[in-house]
């Protein structure tokens with residue numbers, strides 16, 4: 001099934017991939033449009049992170065391809081990895097960790113300039129982290145570190161932002177700041193978020209893709225219990241938290257009504 005916004009920023013076609021003999025993803029087609037805010041949901045081990053890794057070029061597909069528009073380089077793709085995969089004990093101050101998100105912008109051997117430092121200051125303020133600029137990352141709370149990872153991804157001014165489980169084990173402040181920042185960002189670039197908690201982004205998400213080896217895509221969040229049960233292979237209440245049928249707000253209707 002093909003779906004997504006009209007002007008594609010990334011086009012995934014017929015993607016099949018596995019780490020050993022068994023495919024983890026099979027025949028996945030996905031087109032992400034310029035203003036999409038796509039939530040990728042699905043059961044544990046369903047292949048969500050693998051799909052992002054393929055989009056990032058970190059894995060090579062067995063079949064199929066991922067196409068980016070001409071001119072998009074790896075540095076244009078903002079990626080926020082799963083929190084648990086980041087080594088917090090690496091000896092680094094918050095400011096320096098975020099500055100590294102500007103690496104390679106002026107060529108491989110370029111030094112950081114004033115514009116880089118100004119960009120870091122601005123993004124730290126935006127994510128309510130300015131007061132922690134010189135703190136070692138080992139001293140940050142889970143929510144602060146998650147925001148730092150997002151700052152590092154945003155400081156490079158990406159053309160698309162991919163986030164893997166950004167709300168897992170974070171505080172209420174981080175959830176709120178994250179929702180605001182991602183909503184603002186989505187006016188200019190597409191956002192793709194893997195999440196087990198669709199309610200955390202219910203106000204921002206415009207499209208949902210259910211991934212469980214294959215892709216089950218729903219353009220506007222109109223998810224029937226049957227669709228979800230098919231994708232999850234389990235009772236829908238496990239993920240829909242009792243919200244019947246419509247998981248997302250009706251953005252078009254909200255805009256008309258506001």
Ligand SMILES: Nc1ncnc2c1ncn2[C@@H]1O[C@H](COP(=O)(O)OP(=O)(O)OP(=O)(O)O)[C@@H](O)[C@H]1O
Nearest residue numbers: 019020024042043044045046047048049050051194
């Ligand atoms: N590097 C790897 N080597 C071998 N198998 C892997 C590797 N990474 C993931 N897998 C396996 O591939 C399958 C898909 O994993 P993936 O992490 O993509 O799923 P996911 O939907 O993101 O899961 P979760 O929601 O638990 O994060 C799982 O069975 C997983 O064990």
